[in-house]
Amino acid sequence: MTKYILRRILYLFLTLFIIASITFFLMKLLPGTPFTNQNRLSPEQLKIVKAQYGLDQPVFIQYIRYIGGLFQGNLGTSFQFNNEPVTQLIGQRLAPSMQIGAQAMIVGTIFGILLGAIAAIRKNTWVDTLATFISILGLSIPSFVLAVLLQFYLAFKWHIYPVALWDNFQSSVLPTLALAALPLGNVARFMRTEMVDVMSSDYIELAKSKGNSNWQVVTKHALRNSLIPVVTIIGPMAVSVMTGSMVVENIFSIPGIGEQFVKSITTNDYPTIMGLTIFYSFLLILVILIVDILYGLIDPRIRLGNGGKE
């Protein structure tokens, strides 16, 4: 297991290095510089500004510097946002994104598990149909469509929540709901399939025949055993929640990294785009790695990477 984890961590850094290199060279291919539109700069001034950002050096030197900086946790300085270091920008904006992301994951997973479990227990009844319908809606409707609709009804029409604001918990409800739909649908669907399987297994029959109440059978045996595989989809789900949060943050004007990313794209702020790309990738790979390791720890039948032998 340790060997497996170490190998995965090595891959993580290798992947990040490749992503950083690709991003760097792609950004160099872009036409124009962030100073293209600033006509007021005389050629001399432009030269000074370029020297300040190290843009007068050959591309290869810039690349070495950039990668070197990465190892020291330096993602460069933003062109647009008052020359702030990108790391600092990310640091300031991480909290709101993390908050709504985590809330959405928690809400989505918990209600997804409940919905899936109920559907499986009441299999082939109208409850099951309704639950399946809800999970299909959650899976299918894009988070930004849902966000727009929620914003219109719950905020604009009925004034239950603020339209676009970021101060207290109230303001995080709508973005959380918009983002939670996808994990909810995903988990519910997965959970139902797993639980239907488990409910028809021998040990459930045994538990029932021993005279356990339905409630006990479900909570003590069925639920626990169905939960293990659900862990596997948490990684991919976190990825889609982060994706969704980019535009959902925009809709609700939340000062998070997603909103920052979109903003830096529209303003050609290369260092910020690069920094955020690498940061996003890092987060995503890390989440998937943690989930994989967790899964190996929870379920002893699965020891990834060495063919089932420990």
Next chain:
Amino acid sequence: MEQVPKIPKEKFKLLNKQDNEASESLGTPSLTYLQDVRRRLFSNKVATACLIILGLIVLISIFAPAVAPHNPNAQKVEYSNLPPKLGNLNIPGFNGMQDMGGKEVDAYKQVGAPKGTYYILGTDYLGRDLLSRIIYGTRLSLIVAVLATLVDLLIGIPYGIVSGWKGGRVDTFLQRIVEIVSSIPNLIVVILMMIILKPGLTSIIIAIALTGWVTMARLIRAQTFQLKEQEYVLAARTLGESSTKIASKHLIPNLSSTIIIQTMFTIPNAIFFEAFLSFIGIGIPAPNASLGTLLSDGQKAFRFLPYQMWAPAIILSLIMIATNLLGDGLRDAFDPQSSD
């Protein structure tokens, strides 16, 4: 013991041989695999309904120039932001009335539109017919989705087959690439590609296809691994069939169900990415509409003109739901064991 009465001879009768055969023959003709799939698919009401809905949407998109009542990009500024109106029918929400300062006003009268003028879904801020824009927008979104999926297939299937067929070192190498590509978040690749390429249809398709093929390649590889152990493949190899011929004659037909099912999940994904990109403003450039740009425009104006947001939101959701449900139906139809 009771005596068994004697049975008269005439009660016995020689049976016709054919009668016997008839009773043993199967009542229904045996179905081929595809017929069986079709039967299972059409017995699934939800999937059938989705198939019909999608079929209609596709037909409307194909015949957009004939179906759309107006030119989607023609501006008529004097008719801007008109609410939906359906002929002279007085259906609430479709009667051309608009809430202005707490009073219901006939917006069409206000701009002095002649009597016969009406826009079923209203107009946008430049006086463009919203229905026509939605029809053309759907068409554009579907074109992006279908082409991106095709490119997906063109990369993913050969990649997966080669990886699975060759195995060994080639497979390890190809799988490393897959691992790295799949560990970069899709959206980031798509956004980076969109920044570098000029905004437009081709760039979106390239950007989506570049990330989308990975899942297909993985599935195909896993299936190929199983298939190549089969006797008929061994037989073909023993007979000296070339690898390309085995791939096209034996592997791809047997992979077709995987391919079809995965395609049904790739298409909504592509539609989502296109809408997403257009929504944040780096997708389809103006004046062309896609569902994403329409939704984005609608969101900006929804305080006073909510109808501009509804139509694209509903169509986009409808397409996503229908493709997902149809994908489920197809999976159950191709592989009855997957459902319970």
